[in-house]
Amino acid sequence: MSDAERDQERERRLGLLIRRLPEGFQRMIRRLRQPSARWLRIPAGVLLIIGSIFSILPVFGLWMLPLGIVLLADDVPVLQRATDRVLEWIERRRPHWMGLAPNSR
Template sequence: MRTEHAIAQDIEDRERRIELLVKRLPARMQNAVHWLRRPQARWVRMPAGAFFILGGCLAILPVFGVWMLPLGFLLLSDDVPPLQRLTNKALAWVEAKRPHWMGLPHL
């Protein structure tokens, strides 16, 4: 069984990694993502996450792009625990293997 400290550390690491990624977005998009991640915005966050995933699958069209997939999964993972575990692992991998994607210096 994991301790409360370990769980709190995982949550803190997740939020730090997400914030690093959000800072890479354009300012208007940052504001929208911060608004969507508020607990009260669940009713908008779930459909928006699904829309971003769908839009990422339609990346061949000019308005959509592959960048929409991870954002959609991050938005949905706030409310779907199995997705949260997967995105936590993915964020940890990105931070370790591709830190420049998060705006961190290369190691």
């Protein structure tokens, strides 16, 4: 699979997951994922990952970890490959998380 095809697959899978978020979060995540928002995306990703450490507190949670990693993956190639594998696994094993019917692709 070429890099362009891999990028398209990642975008498709992330788009499916983003559609599952509440409307306000969808807009925020789409805005942060734009190439021009790199200066904001990297600190936001780091803060989300750090915030996940405090998941025992009411406002923070483990949900912050994957979101932070996905935001950083746009700028860190090692994280891109890892998120690609996780997104592929989710689509294969837990398609309902992406809003897909079981066994659909």
